[in-house]
Amino acid sequence: QKEVEQNSGPLSVPEGAIASLNCTYSDRGSQSFFWYRQYSGKSPELIMFIYSNGDKEDGRFTAQLNKASQYVSLLIRDSQPSDSATYLCAVRPLTGANNLFFGTGTRLTVIP
Amino acid sequence: NAGVTQTPKFQVLKTGQSMTLQCAQDMNHNSMYWYRQDPGMGLRLIYYSASEGTTDKGEVPNGYNVSRLNKREFSLRLESAAPSQTSVYFCASSDMGPQHFGDGTRLSIL
Numbered sequence: 001q002k003e004v005e006q007n008s009g010p011l012s013v014p015e016g017a018i019a020s021l022n023c024t025y026s027d028r029g030s031q032s033f034f035w036y037r038q039y040s041g042k043s044p045e046l047i048m049f050i051y052s053n054g055d056k057e058d059g060r061f062t063a064q065l066n067k068a069s070q071y072v073s074l075l076i077r078d079s080q081p082s083d084s085a086t087y088l089c090a091v092r093p094l095t096g097a098n099n100l101f102f103g104t105g106t107r108l109t110v111i112p
Numbered sequence: 113n114a115g116v117t118q119t120p121k122f123q124v125l126k127t128g129q130s131m132t133l134q135c136a137q138d139m140n141h142n143s144m145y146w147y148r149q150d151p152g153m154g155l156r157l158i159y160y161s162a163s164e165g166t167t168d169k170g171e172v173p174n175g176y177n178v179s180r181l182n183k184r185e186f187s188l189r190l191e192s193a194a195p196s197q198t199s200v201y202f203c204a205s206s207d208m209g210p211q212h213f214g215d216g217t218r219l220s221i222l
Contacts, residue, residue: 008152032209034210034211042215042216043202043213043214043215043216044155044202044213045213046210046211046212049209049210088154088155090210090211098142098143098162098206098207098208098211099145099157099160099170100211102154102155103154104152104153104154105154
C-alpha cells in the first residue's frame with residue numbers, strides 16, 4: 001500500500017464548475033497536509049496546506065481534512081482553464097524529520 | 113528573492129559519465145532534499161539532509177551520492193550515469209512547514 005494515494009485522472013471539468021481532488025493516506029499519525037500544483041514542465045508550487053480537521057479556504061481553493069477517515073481533498077471553485085495542471089497531495093508523517101510523502105498526482109483539465 | 117536555485121537546467125550525458133547537480137537556497141532552511149520525477153511515478157526522494165552536516169538515504173538512493181556543503185548548498189552526484197537515471201531532478205528545502213522547490217534539472221543519459 002502506498003503512503004499517499006490519488007486518482008491519477010485525468011479529471012475534466014467545464015469552466016466555472018467545481019473541481020474536486022481527493023487524496024488518502026496510510027499513516028494515521030500524519031500531522032501536516034499540503035497541496036501542490038504542477039504545470040507541465042514546471043516545478044511543484046505550493047497552493048494550500050492544512051493541519052487541522054475541517055475546511056480551510058483561500059480564495060477559490062478549499063482544503064478539507066478528515067483525519068478519522070484519513071483523507072484530504074482540494075476543491076477548486078469557479079474553475080478556470082489556467083487551473084489545468086497536475087495536483088500533488090503531500091503528507092508529513094508523524095516520524096521522519098520534515099520529509100513529505102507525495103501522491104502521484106491528479107491531472108486536471110478545465111474545458112473552456 | 114531567488115528561493116531554491118538549481119544548476120544546470122538541462123544536461124545530456126553519455127553512459128558512464130559523472131556529473132554533479134547543484135542546489136542552493138536562500139531561505140535559511142535547515143532541511144534540504146533531492147527528488148527525481150518520472151512519468152507516472154510521482155516524486156521519489158533520493159537523499160535528504162535534515163540539517164547541516166547530516167545526510168540520509170531516501171526511497172531511491174542507489175547510484176547517487178550527496179554532499180551538504182553548508183547550510184545553503186546541497187549537491188547530488190552521479191558517479192557513473194546510467195540510462196535509468198534519465199529523469200527530472202528537483203531540489204527542495206524546508207523547515208517545519210512546506211517544502212519549496214527549485215525549477216528542476218532535466219537530465220538525459222544516452
